[in-house]
Amino acid sequence: MPVFNIERGESLGILIQQIINGLSLGSVYALIAVGYSLVYSILMFSNFAHGGFLVIGGYICYFVLKDMGAGILIAGFLSLLGAGAAAILTERLAYKPIREKTNNTLYLLIASMGMSIVIENIFVVTIGGRFRALPDIIPTTPIHLSGMATISAFDLISLLAAVVFLSILQLILVKTKWGLAIRAAAYNLRIASLMGVNVNLLISLTFFIAGTLASVGGIFLAVRYTLYPQLGGITIKAFVAAVIGGLGSLPGAVVGSIILGLAEMLTAGFISSQLRDLVVFFFLVITLLVRPQGLFGKDVGEKV
Amino acid sequence: MSAYTEGIICVLCINAIAVMGVSLVTGYTGIFSLGHAGYMAIGAYTAAILTARYSFYFIPAIVAGGLLAALIAYIIGVPTLKLVGDYYAxxxxxxxxxxxxILENGGTFTRGARGFPGIPNYTNLTVAVCSFVIMAFLMFNLINGRFGRAFKACxxxxxxxxxxxxxxxxYRILSLVISGFYCGVAGALLGGFLLYIKPLMFDMMKSTELTSVVVFGGLGSMSGTLLGMVIITxxxxxxxxxxxxxxxIYGAxxxxxxxxxxxxIMGQYEFGPGMFKAIKEKFKGDHYSEEGRKV
Structure with a gap:
């Protein structure tokens, strides 16, 4: 039920609080959405197994923390490596044979759905589908902002981590030779290969980057919502964010994620928390009706 | 016939109607869809509410479910199908x-996430088989006629x-509308068979299943779709x-x-004398290829 009977100062506090929550959630979406967009920009298909990489990263982090007693830095590092390796393996096993055989991206799309079902159910079969809470690795102590709003340290840390990782990605893309190759491949994969880029290595690298970013998002989502095999399903929202921003555009993915995170949290705070998921898909449908190529999309859909 | 066998046949008929709809839109018209379970949900809830709450006879309720799903398909199809690309997907x-x-948050009207119980048992073996025969007859007539050729051309x-x-x-919109109708009818029949429906039955996994059965059977082959559906079920x-x-195992x-x-499994072939002829031609062509080896 809407809460309108609160006093004015309090509602301003809630507004600030929800904006910070929204930015924090949006930044986690951004880490995942960027992976979707990166893969889409090169192979022109939506990799629905992306949610699986996130779950793999989350579980590696959980088990390293719990069973090996390692610190968060080691656990995080291992989970990034593991999710990246899983992404490369997925590409080599399922996508490479298909893309060598045919140009039709529909087959890749369906294979990616198959892979997402496989990854999810490997966890269900081997370690069970119960919800697991990560140990307290990220502080969630409340921080008071001059008496007006109370925010969690966790939200600030996840926002900060997203900014750091996205900046690293941007540096890789702009400053390194392989970043240049990825940008060239996003422009045209075939021409990039004619220019002497090792396409298979490049695609593996892209999947590795997408997997590591998904894993960072996965750890933060696992802290926020606990860890379970179906956690990857939440990436559908990140996918929607990537579409709103324009599939294949990295700034678009970030902007779309922030919009979505804010919309979701403001709806939850001021209207009803049951409607927050509906708002996401409402945004998707509106985007497709008004501007189908997304905010930053380059390809204008051709009229039939 | 045991109740279990009857149940399997009913499920096969209901699934067949749904995948025929998806095959028309994905296999014949080339529009990829990941939301057809939504049309099934509309059909199922419409028929359930009409029969259980307003005590309609089941045939008009099923048709109403199909028509409402078709209407929603039209509304969503008009803006997105005018564009080339994956926008509809x-x-x-x-x-x-x-x-x-929306169904989960529908309050007392849809009874929310816990589901809608108490649907009258209107889908028995006869109803399921008759619906399947009628829908299949109409579908095969459609795809072999003028409209079918137009869809394939698109x-x-x-x-x-x-x-x-x-x-x-x-034509793309028409194809989607017809396919929405088929899925709506399938959903309505499913409600009458299970006597209980809940929104989670029609999630994205169900949509994926419908589309992947079509791809498994062969894009552009109606009989292949049906064969694939039987195998998967x-x-x-x-x-x-x-x-x-x-x-x-399903994912793998x-x-x-x-x-x-x-x-x-079927490529674009349909069952019948034409299939054997086409396969024979293919092997003949291999045999006499210029390099003298099988291609």
Missing amino acids: IASIGLGEAIRL RDDYIAASLLGYNTAK LITEVFRPISQYRML ILVIIMVLRPEG
Whole structure:
């Protein structure tokens, strides 16, 4: 039920609080959405197994923390490596044979759905589908902002981590030779290969980057919502964010994620928390009706 | 016939109606969809509410479910299908999820996430088989006639089709509307068979299943779709005792099919004398190829 009977100062506090929550959630979406967009920009298909990489990263982090007693830095590092390796393996096993055989991206799309079902159910079969809470690795102590709003340290840390990782990605893309190759491949994969880029290595690298970013998002989502095999399903929202921003555009993915995170949290705070998921898909449908190529999309859909 | 066998036949007939709809839109018209479970949900809830709450006779309730699903398909199809590209596919994800969420938050009207119990048992063996026969008869007539050729023209080369005077957007929308009707009817029958429906039954996994059955059977082959549906339904039935491995095996089959034979089990062939003729021609062609080896 809407809460309108609160006093004015309090509602301003809630507004600030929800904006910070929204930015924090949006930044986690951004880490995942960027992976979707990166893969889409090169192979022109939506990799629905992306949610699986996130779950793999989350579980590696959980088990390293719990069973090996390692610190968060080691656990995080291992989970990034593991999710990246899983992404490369997925590409080599399922996508490479298909893309060598045919140009039709529909087959890749369906294979990616198959892979997402496989990854999810490997966890269900081997370690069970119960919800697991990560140990307290990220502080969630409340921080008071001059008496007006109370925010969690966790939200600030996840926002900060997203900014750091996205900046690293941007540096890789702009400053390194392989970043240049990825940008060239996003422009045209075939021409990039004619220019002497090792396409298979490049695609593996892209999947590795997408997997590591998904894993960072996965750890933060696992802290926020606990860890379970179906956690990857939440990436559908990140996918929607990537579409709103324009599939294949990295700034678009970030902007779309922030919009979505804010919309979701403001709806939850001021209207009803049951409607927050509906708002996401409402945004998707509106985007497709008004501007189908997304905010930053380059390809204008051709009229039939 | 045991009740179990009857149940399997009913499930097969209901699934067949749904996948025929998806095959028309994905296989014949080349529009990829990830939200057809949403149309099934509309059909199921419409029929359930009409029969259980307003005590309608089941036939008008089923038809109403199909028509409402077709109407929703029209509303979502008009803006997205005028564009070339995957826009409908993406919109359909949003649509399917939005329908599910609306049903979950529908209050007393849809009874929310816990589901809608107490649907009268109107889908028995006779109803299921008769619906399947009628729908299949109409579908095979449709795809072998003028409209079927127009749909295929839109799929294979929309520029050439539009130069021949086809309004391709109109045909794409028509195909989606018909397919929405089929899925709506299938959903309505499913409600009458299970006597209980809940929004989670029509999630994205169900939509994926519908589309992957079509791809598994062969894009552009109606009989291949039906064959693929029978195989997948029976495989999942066989693996029911080890249900935790069922989805794992299902996912793995999907990937393996895509890697080994992406055109599906039937390719674009239909059952009948034409299929054997075409296969014979193919082997003949191999035999006399210029290099003198099988290609």
